[in-house]
Amino acid sequence: MKFVLILLFALHVNAYDAFIKPAQLNEILQENNLILLDVSKYSDYKKSHISGAIHTNISKFINNKYTGVSINFNQKIEDEMCNLGINENSHVVIYSRTNSIDYLNATYLASTFLQHGFENISILDGGYMAWVFKYNNKVTSIESKPLKNGTFKATYNPQILVDEEYLKDTTETTVAKSLKEIFFDDLTLRSEFELKKLFSNELTLEKERQNTIYSDTYLTALANWYVLYKMFDLKNMKIYKSDIE
Numbered sequence: 001m002k003f004v005l006i007l008l009f010a011l012h013v014n015a016y017d018a019f020i021k022p023a024q025l026n027e028i029l030q031e032n033n034l035i036l037l038d039v040s041k042y043s044d045y046k047k048s049h050i051s052g053a054i055h056t057n058i059s060k061f062i063n064n065k066y067t068g069v070s071i072n073f074n075q076k077i078e079d080e081m082c083n084l085g086i087n088e089n090s091h092v093v094i095y096s097r098t099n100s101i102d103y104l105n106a107t108y109l110a111s112t113f114l115q116h117g118f119e120n121i122s123i124l125d126g127g128y129m130a131w132v133f134k135y136n137n138k139v140t141s142i143e144s145k146p147l148k149n150g151t152f153k154a155t156y157n158p159q160i161l162v163d164e165e166y167l168k169d170t171t172e173t174t175v176a177k178s179l180k181e182i183f184f185d186d187l188t189l190r191s192e193f194e195l196k197k198l199f200s201n202e203l204t205l206e207k208e209r210q211n212t213i214y215s216d217t218y219l220t221a222l223a224n225w226y227v228l229y230k231m232f233d234l235k236n237m238k239i240y241k242s243d244i245e
Contacts, residue, residue, distance in 0.1 A: 039096050054144050061112050074154050094124070098130075174213055211234065211237050
């Protein structure tokens with residue numbers, strides 16, 4: 001079902017943008033508050049990664065009690081974030097290799113941090129290959145480790161994941177878009193104009209609106225949710241947890 005388009009879609013300036021270009025990352029690469037995370041396979045990370053990047057496996061952020069979801073998992077998430085050196089004022093930039101599985105890992109980790117109260121997150125647009133294309137002299141095989149533990153305190157937001165009962169009282173839901181609709185083949189983000197058109201065909205995207213997104217897989221819905229929540233500041237955006245119970 002299509003709804004009337006009522007947009008308050010001027011991009012909200014969060015503490016940090018949802019996506020960051022390689023040139024922007026290069027400008028801040030030496031800043032003390034930057035935490036650069038590589039979520040690729042460890043074997044790929046060992047071969048080559050962006051200088052200063054710390055490898056992390058997203059399995060550390062998955063609660064096995066739930067099907068691949070970090071829901072209500074506060075202490076473990078907090079511990080792992082602190083192990084990565086994350087503080088309240090850190091700027092976390094996450095990147096992956098240029099394939100859909102790795103990119104879903106990046107959006108999963110970014111969304112998990114958001115759901116646990118950490119907003120200072122960006123994803124590297126185009127991932128590792130976009131970086132290498134411009135800065136192949138700033139990669140290394142030398143592993144980086146956090147200098148010290150961080151102090152971030154996680155607070156899980158229980159309002160993001162919703163169940164079937166919630167859907168009975170909501171007016172707007174939409175099926176999640178595929179990664180190919182949101183990103184180009186090289187996994188660089190489509191233009192603001194294209195994304196507005198893509199999402200507003202089915203949703204009335206007002207900031208105060210209670211919208212819900214769903215998919216046959218939680219990770220795909222989560223990638224959509226990240227774009228809508230972080231890039232367009234739709235803080236009331238919900239995810240229907242169809243495949244996690």
